[in-house]
Amino acid sequence: MALKAVADHDDAPPARPFDARRARDDFPIFKQKIYGNPLVFLDSAASAQKPRAVIDAVRHCYEREYANIHRGVYYLSERATAAFEDARKKVQRFLNAREAREIVFTRSATEAINLVAATYGRAFLGEGDEIVLSHMEHHSNIVPWQLLRDQTAVVLRVAPISDAGEFLLDEYEKLLGPRTKLVAITHVSNALGTVTPVRDIVRLAHEHGAKVLFDGSQAAPHLNIDVQELDCDFYVFTGHKVYGPTGIGVLYGKAEHLEAMPPYQGGGEMIHSVTFENTDYAVIPHKFEAGTPHIAGAIGLGAAIDYLTALGLERIGAHEHAVLDYATQRIGEINSVRLFGTAPDKASILSFTVEGVHPHDVGTVLDRSGIAVRAGHHCAQPLMHRFGVSAMVRASFGLYNTVEDADALAAGIAKATGFFGR
Amino acid sequence: MSDALRELYQEVILDHSRQPRNFGPCDAANRTARGNNPLCGDRMVIYLMVENGVVKDASFEGNGCAISMASASLMTEMIKGRTADEARTMFERFRRLVTDDDADIDMGELDKLNVFAGVREFPVRVKCATLAWHTLAAALDGKGEEISTED
Numbered sequence: 001m002a003l004k005a006v007a008d009h010d011d012a013p014p015a016r017p018f019d020a021r022r023a024r025d026d027f028p029i030f031k032q033k034i035y036g037n038p039l040v041f042l043d044s045a046a047s048a049q050k051p052r053a054v055i056d057a058v059r060h061c062y063e064r065e066y067a068n069i070h071r072g073v074y075y076l077s078e079r080a081t082a083a084f085e086d087a088r089k090k091v092q093r094f095l096n097a098r099e100a101r102e103i104v105f106t107r108s109a110t111e112a113i114n115l116v117a118a119t120y121g122r123a124f125l126g127e128g129d130e131i132v133l134s135h136m137e138h139h140s141n142i143v144p145w146q147l148l149r150d151q152t153a154v155v156l157r158v159a160p161i162s163d164a165g166e167f168l169l170d171e172y173e174k175l176l177g178p179r180t181k182l183v184a185i186t187h188v189s190n191a192l193g194t195v196t197p198v199r200d201i202v203r204l205a206h207e208h209g210a211k212v213l214f215d216g217s218q219a220a221p222h223l224n225i226d227v228q229e230l231d232c233d234f235y236v237f238t239g240h241k242v243y244g245p246t247g248i249g250v251l252y253g254k255a256e257h258l259e260a261m262p263p264y265q266g267g268g269e270m271i272h273s274v275t276f277e278n279t280d281y282a283v284i285p286h287k288f289e290a291g292t293p294h295i296a297g298a299i300g301l302g303a304a305i306d307y308l309t310a311l312g313l314e315r316i317g318a319h320e321h322a323v324l325d326y327a328t329q330r331i332g333e334i335n336s337v338r339l340f341g342t343a344p345d346k347a348s349i350l351s352f353t354v355e356g357v358h359p360h361d362v363g364t365v366l367d368r369s370g371i372a373v374r375a376g377h378h379c380a381q382p383l384m385h386r387f388g389v390s391a392m393v394r395a396s397f398g399l400y401n402t403v404e405d406a407d408a409l410a411a412g413i414a415k416a417t418g419f420f421g422r
Numbered sequence: 423m424s425d426a427l428r429e430l431y432q433e434v435i436l437d438h439s440r441q442p443r444n445f446g447p448c449d450a451a452n453r454t455a456r457g458n459n460p461l462c463g464d465r466m467v468i469y470l471m472v473e474n475g476v477v478k479d480a481s482f483e484g485n486g487c488a489i490s491m492a493s494a495s496l497m498t499e500m501i502k503g504r505t506a507d508e509a510r511t512m513f514e515r516f517r518r519l520v521t522d523d524d525a526d527i528d529m530g531e532l533d534k535l536n537v538f539a540g541v542r543e544f545p546v547r548v549k550c551a552t553l554a555w556h557t558l559a560a561a562l563d564g565k566g567e568e569i570s571t572e573d
Contacts (some may be wrong), residue, residue, distance in 0.1 A: 340568065358487035361431075362460055364544060368424045377463035390463040390485055419431065420488065 008207040013035070020318035026051040037370030038183035040408045045190055045218055045349055045396030046374055047102060048243045050304075055305030058245060061296040068288070069295055084295050087302030088285070091314060094351045095235060095252050096226040101325040103257065104251040104285040105293050109217045110140040111252035112236035113184070115288060116213055117144040119261040120234075122184070127153035129181040131208070134196070135386055136158045136189040139379045141215045145184060157181040159185070160384070164340035165192035167320050173204050187219035187235075191378040191394065192341025192350030192376045195223070202231050211257070217241055221308075221398065222347045227252050239297060243398075246303035248297030251288070258284040265290040288290065308399075316399045323397045329394075334410065336417050340392055346395045351378075354413060357420045365416040371408055429540035430547070431488060434496075439488035444498035446482040457484075457557030458570045459549055464490055468557045477501050477509060482557075489541065489551050494532060506562045513555040520551045525540035539561075 001117070003332075006092060010036070029049045063082065066078035069084050070235050085100070092100045106112040109162055131145050135158055145156055157180075159172040166344055169184075183205040198214060205212045215232035216225060220237035223349050227235050239248035253261075263281055267290035272280035281287045309317065327350050332339050336355040354362050363375030374394040377384045384390055395409055451469035466484030470477055479500040486491070497516075501509045512532055518521050520541040541551045560569040 358491075360487035360490075360547070360550065364430070364547065365427060368427050376461065381463060384463060390465065419427070420436065 009204065018311070018315040018399070019317055020323075020400055020402050021287050023051075026053065026281050026307075027400055028052060028055070030400065033373075034370035035368050035389050039318045040369075040371040040405045042205075042395040042397065042405060042409060043372045044221070044373050044398035045238045045241070045394065046244070046397050047219060049400065050245070051243055051307050053118040053307045054244055056305045057294045057299040061299045066295070066361050067166040068292055072224070079100050080295060082090070082295070083302075085360070087298040090305045091230050091250055091252075091303040093414070094225070094309070095222075095250075096228055096311045098228060099255060100279055101284050102252055104253065104288045105298050106236075106249040106251050106288075107247050107294065108317050109143075109236045109238035110249070111143055112234075112249050113213070113215065114144045114147075114352060115251055115264045116236075116253070117148045117235055119264050120211075121145075121153060121154070121258075121286075122258065123150040123262050125152055125154050125181050128155060128179055129378065130155045130157055130175075130177070130179040132157045132159055132172070132180060132185070132205075134166075134172075135183045136162045136165065136192055136380065137184075137186055138190050138215065138217070139381070140217075141184055141186060142382070155179070159320055160380075161194070164343050165189065165194045166338075166343040167194060167196040167201075167323065168195055169200055169204075169324070172201065174203055176208040176210065176421050178208070180205070180208050181412045182211050182213065184213040187225075188216075188222070188347045188349075189380075189383075190339065190349070191351055191380040191383050191392065192343070193346040193351070193396075194343040195216075195219070195347050196406075198230055198232070206231070218347065218349070224313050224317075233257055235381075239301040242304050243299070243307060244301035245294070245297040248301050250301075254292050255284065261288075263290070264288050267291045292393075311399065317347070320399065320401070323401050323403055323406060324348055324350060325407065326403045327395065328399070330373050330410045331413065334413055334417075337413065338389055339349050340389075349394060350351045351392045351394045351397070353392055354417060355391060359393045359422060362413065362416050364407070365419060366412040369408070369415070371412050373409070426540070426543050430544055432537045432540065434534075434537045435492040436490060438492035438495040442482075442491050442495040444481040444495065445483065446481055447483060448479055449538045450479060450514050451481075453561045453564060455561035455569060456573055457560070459486075459490075459553050459554050460570055462487075462547065464511050464550070464553065465559055466490070466494060466553055468494075468554065468561045470558075470561050471488055472506065474564070475507075476507065477504055480508065480558075484555060486553070487547075489538075489550040490553050493551045498539075500532065500534065501558065509558065509562060512555060516555055517552060520548050 065079040067080045069081040088103050089100050091103045157175045171198045202212045211233040216237040221242045235252040240246040270290040272282050338353050340351040359375035376391050448469035451472040452470045464486035469481045471479040482494040
């Protein structure tokens with residue numbers, strides 16, 4: 001079933017199909033039973049599981065080449081520094097950034113957005129300047145801009161979406177004007193799975209002289225990203241959703257922007273020289289990396305990128321798409337289910353409600369069958385309001401998921417409706 | 423369906439969640455409070471009519487899971503005719519019932535609430551069960567602002 005769907009998919013490479021069952025063996029977490037059942041993990045959009053390669057890389061760092069970086073004159077520090085900077089180069093290649101110095105390590109995608117809001121925003125945006133968001137942003141791409149608004153009186157404008165969860169390019173274009181200075185929009189919606197028309201978003205924004213930031217947290221695990229081709233000004237993603245460790249995130253920014261921006265936090269690592277009168281800041285990206293960074297996290301992220309690259313993101317994406325298509329059909333045909341987010345271009349996320357059963361209760365029943373889903377507002381409350389619900393169930397698919405997982409989900413929903421049915 | 427799930431979703435709970443009692447605004451209410459569980463976005467309003475320290479009438483409105491709806495429904499039934507202090511004592515006992523592992527709590531005349539003992543096995547659902555009670559406490563204290571399970 002999955003293989004056929006892969007073959008049918010337009011973008012699928014003719015190469016050997018992706019073997020999710022084999023890849024699953026790379027993830028030690030699947031070796032356990034949950035309440036006596038095999039683990040069906042459908043919450044990778046919240047955080048993905050970790051392959052052995054990532055776990056080993058983190059362990060190797062601490063066991064064999066750990067020391068603080070960028071300061072030691074000794075062997076271990078040189079090794080750790082080289083490994084850390086090597087991870088930066090891997091991220092650079094992953095995003096196809098022009099230069100490694102355009103990659104800033106943060107602790108999360110959230111911090112990366114806050115960094116841009118606090119530095120670029122405060123330095124270059126002022127009262128009446130406009131920032132355009134979309135209606136399907138994660139709270140982490142809403143609240144930092146509200147904090148900026150409270151400080152600078154910028155104006156936030158919200159691009160609407162269709163009932164199917166599509167980004168409405170025409171409506172977006174109408175919001176762009178001479179006061180538009182920044183567009184901050186998700187690449188893939190965390191609650192609906194919609195892939196936004198990123199190239200058009202950038203083209204239109206740039207026509208109006210506005211800069212563009214993409215929240216790629218949900219895109220990076222599934223899609224090839226080329227920031228040069230996109231021509232976006234900023235792109236953020238987080239390590240733990242691409243099978244890497246928690247506590248490490250990435251901000252890509254065009255070098256010209258990063259150089260013009262003031263520092264984010266002050267401290268060690270980000271300075272060139274300090275006297276009590278004055279401080280010269282380090283060059284980018286170090287200017288934005290105050291304090292000892294998450295060294296092992298960056299190295300683990302590098303290992304995750306190696307892992308994804310070896311498997312091939314296109315093959316992974318095609319496989320996940322086949323699983324999503326199958327699951328959409330399988331879950332969608334259940335009478336009591338209402339699907340949210342049916343845009344033609346989607347990635348790996350299936351959100352729904354079950355009539356007469358609250359999402360939390362669905363989640364609890366599924367959990368006892370070993371099926372992990374997200375139930376709640378998905379940190380996107382404005383979107384929940386848009387659809388008139390307080391919560392949804394979200395199943396999200398990673399490279400280790402199979403059509404059998406979708407079957408298990410369908411069976412679990414049937415169990416829940418049977419149990420709660422009137 | 424596992425035993426733990428049957429223990430959690432007892433018939434009484436399913437019944438109250440499907441047909442919540444005392445559901446809707448109470449016109450005569452002189453105390454109200456809003457409750458919010460930010461983890462799931464569930465919201466609830468509790469309406470009380472309190473006279474001479476006694477809860478004469480109680481109702482609720484809201485949208486939530488089976489546990490939170492049933493909890494609010496049963497709670498409004500239980501507190502009618504009780505003094506504010508009695509209601510607070512009930513909350514304390516209820517909280518222990520749903521959180522305390524070795525609870526051999528004598529619920530006494532509150533034994534109807536024993537159907538919530540299964541919540542203990544589901545720590546992430548404790549807040550669903552206690553949202554109504556937290557909101558009740560806020561209403562009794564006359565706190566105007568919205569309370570949250572995370573405060």
